[in-house]
Amino acid sequence: xxxxxxxxxxxxxxxxxxxxxxxxxxxxxxxxxxxxxxxxxxxxxxxxxxxxxxxxxxxxxxxxxxxxxxxxxxxxxxxxxxxxxxxxxxxxxxxxxxxxxxxxxxxxxxxxxxxxxxxxxxxxxxxxxxxxxxxxxxxxxxxxxxxxxxxxxxxxxxxxxxxxxxxxxxxxxxxxxxxxxxxxxxxxxxxxxxxxxxxxxxxxxx
Numbered sequence: 001x002x003x004x005x006x007x008x009x010x011x012x013x014x015x016x017x018x019x020x021x022x023x024x025x026x027x028x029x030x031x032x033x034x035x036x037x038x039x040x041x042x043x044x045x046x047x048x049x050x051x052x053x054x055x056x057x058x059x060x061x062x063x064x065x066x067x068x069x070x071x072x073x074x075x076x077x078x079x080x081x082x083x084x085x086x087x088x089x090x091x092x093x094x095x096x097x098x099x100x101x102x103x104x105x106x107x108x109x110x111x112x113x114x115x116x117x118x119x120x121x122x123x124x125x126x127x128x129x130x131x132x133x134x135x136x137x138x139x140x141x142x143x144x145x146x147x148x149x150x151x152x153x154x155x156x157x158x159x160x161x162x163x164x165x166x167x168x169x170x171x172x173x174x175x176x177x178x179x180x181x182x183x184x185x186x187x188x189x190x191x192x193x194x195x196x197x198x199x200x201x202x203x204x205x206x
Contacts (some may be wrong), residue, residue, distance in 0.1 A: 038074075039070040040063070042141075047061070082142050089135050089138055093135045097127040097129075100129045100132060103122075103125035104121070106121040
């Protein structure tokens, strides 16, 4: 049974870290495993940024609180839940559009007298615009159904089919049973079928 390492006074400080230790590992190994978990590392980084948003009078969450939330979000993502990703992309797009508007405003204000400053603000505005567009494209993409093309080759009994997607239109003379010198044309790659007659159909899966 795994055991947990906690503060001995029964009170957990703001940055308390709970480490589960299994019977087959040492305390150092348990600590190393905990510190290398993606959820914990990202939780530490996220807490460093978001802690600036909190005032002194508010209850500040600890690292374990951040890690639990990150683990919860990651678990939902593994199950195919796109709600968090959708909300995040939408929020990012709004922020980037706000950055573009402010930087473009500053570029316009400096255009007459401070051309260099106007140029810098203008470049930053276009970067924000580009990232906003990329974020919106990613948002649309995660909500679009995926399409896949599947090829089925049917071969009669006793036949042998060789399907290769990387052949470049090489053909064999009909009178010879062995491949002759390969020739190249500009036709799209086609499956090569040997033996009995074979038919091919393409099914579009959505």
